[in-house]
Amino acid sequence: MALSGVGTMVWVVAVVLSAAVMVSEARSLLQDPCNPCFSADGSSQICCTGGRQCGPLTSAGLPTCSSAGGPSCNPCYSADGSSSICCNGPDAQCGPQLASGAPTCVPVVAPKVIIDTDFNTIGDDGQVVAMAAQLYAQGVIDILGLTVATGNAWLDQELVEILKAVERLGIATRVGVYAGAAEPFPHTFANYTEEVALFGDAIDYVGAYATPPPSASDLVPPPDGFASATQPKAMNAVDFIIEQVKKYPGEVTILEIAPAENVANAILKDPSIVPLVKQVVTQGGQMYVGGNSYRDVAEFNWWFAPDAARTVLRSGIPAYIIPLDATNKIPLTLDTYTEIATHEPATIITELYRNAFAAFFGPGPPPYPLFVFDTLALAYLVDPSLATDVRTLYICEYGLRRRIRKGAGVPGGFPRAGECEDVQGDLQSGRRPVQRPVRRPADPPSPGAFCAMILRLL
Numbered sequence: 001m002a003l004s005g006v007g008t009m010v011w012v013v014a015v016v017l018s019a020a021v022m023v024s025e026a027r028s029l030l031q032d033p034c035n036p037c038f039s040a041d042g043s044s045q046i047c048c049t050g051g052r053q054c055g056p057l058t059s060a061g062l063p064t065c066s067s068a069g070g071p072s073c074n075p076c077y078s079a080d081g082s083s084s085i086c087c088n089g090p091d092a093q094c095g096p097q098l099a100s101g102a103p104t105c106v107p108v109v110a111p112k113v114i115i116d117t118d119f120n121t122i123g124d125d126g127q128v129v130a131m132a133a134q135l136y137a138q139g140v141i142d143i144l145g146l147t148v149a150t151g152n153a154w155l156d157q158e159l160v161e162i163l164k165a166v167e168r169l170g171i172a173t174r175v176g177v178y179a180g181a182a183e184p185f186p187h188t189f190a191n192y193t194e195e196v197a198l199f200g201d202a203i204d205y206v207g208a209y210a211t212p213p214p215s216a217s218d219l220v221p222p223p224d225g226f227a228s229a230t231q232p233k234a235m236n237a238v239d240f241i242i243e244q245v246k247k248y249p250g251e252v253t254i255l256e257i258a259p260a261e262n263v264a265n266a267i268l269k270d271p272s273i274v275p276l277v278k279q280v281v282t283q284g285g286q287m288y289v290g291g292n293s294y295r296d297v298a299e300f301n302w303w304f305a306p307d308a309a310r311t312v313l314r315s316g317i318p319a320y321i322i323p324l325d326a327t328n329k330i331p332l333t334l335d336t337y338t339e340i341a342t343h344e345p346a347t348i349i350t351e352l353y354r355n356a357f358a359a360f361f362g363p364g365p366p367p368y369p370l371f372v373f374d375t376l377a378l379a380y381l382v383d384p385s386l387a388t389d390v391r392t393l394y395i396c397e398y399g400l401r402r403r404i405r406k407g408a409g410v411p412g413g414f415p416r417a418g419e420c421e422d423v424q425g426d427l428q429s430g431r432r433p434v435q436r437p438v439r440r441p442a443d444p445p446s447p448g449a450f451c452a453m454i455l456r457l458l
């Protein structure tokens, strides 16, 4: 791994750790607002809780916390560094320097985020929401809501798990859960059964499609029981996305860590939201590596709802994609697992974590790499500088064309990426790709065209 990757991995690991270490503080954090203290250049911040004020900057310009009741000052410096002012209270962030070079203070505004998730209790989606709850408590992000779509499991099972999670994390009264797509279209469960008949059984992950939709009696409670009182909001996820984007034009980031049906349906229902969405940050797709679903040549989120992925990526909303090329480089290590699982005092999160992964990290080497997938999308959202390899590539669609030509009768094309190289194969049949010459569009991409930012965390 390149040296630059060390910092990336450490950061990601640190976030995973913070979810476990800090979860016991979640409720108190929510009642104990963050006092944000910023670095000299304003690019990073820490949260001083417990009544602590901002301390002096380190020699490297990093923020510190003073003891409780200490002097209150978040220093913001002039252009030449010769003078500073204190920015505290509602105007606690360093603002742009004036033409004269004098420092300014501006209000702290946490980025507004909708997390669209195919939730599971303590898999990567569960880890994302646990970490996001901490970041929310610290004022680093503002979670507008959690929207849910079938993916890892069927929607009803995911709702059971996320409703308990928001109670467990102490955010149930502040962050709503919105039910969305029960299955994508046209890649429905019935469609999937046709694929199996045509191309064969799955040899890799298919999420919810491993079994038919559950009945109410099939729903499995989380290890710590069903939610005691929390219910999904009455508003559908699609309408919630539309409402919030219009309420905060240009401010809403959609953290897309599920098959993209909810966001795609919002776009299709009300295309006027497209120019109003700040960005989509998503874990999905793969560029030059193998897939991880069905017959091993497709990334799960894009395989599960390919038409939705195409709709979102071609909508013109700025899209930042963390593909398997990046996530494959960040495995969950034994050291990280051990540090979380053995943390004292134990919390419900550390217990869930231990129960979920103890067998995997049992005697002997892990049977296969275990990745943290969606957590990298959250990492990028919070700190885009973590991306060490950012590329602008075209999303291509060879799947649909090849499918029609073959007359296989299965609807649904697939978004492809990679400078129009045929690098992903036939996503449903599992056939490996035939390498073709690079096809470049005759014209450069226009704003809003099918141009997406692809990034790799090396």
Ligand SMILES: [Ca+2]
Residues within 6 Å of the ligand: 117, 118, 119, 124, 125, 151, 152, 257, 258, 374
């Ligand atoms: Ca997910």
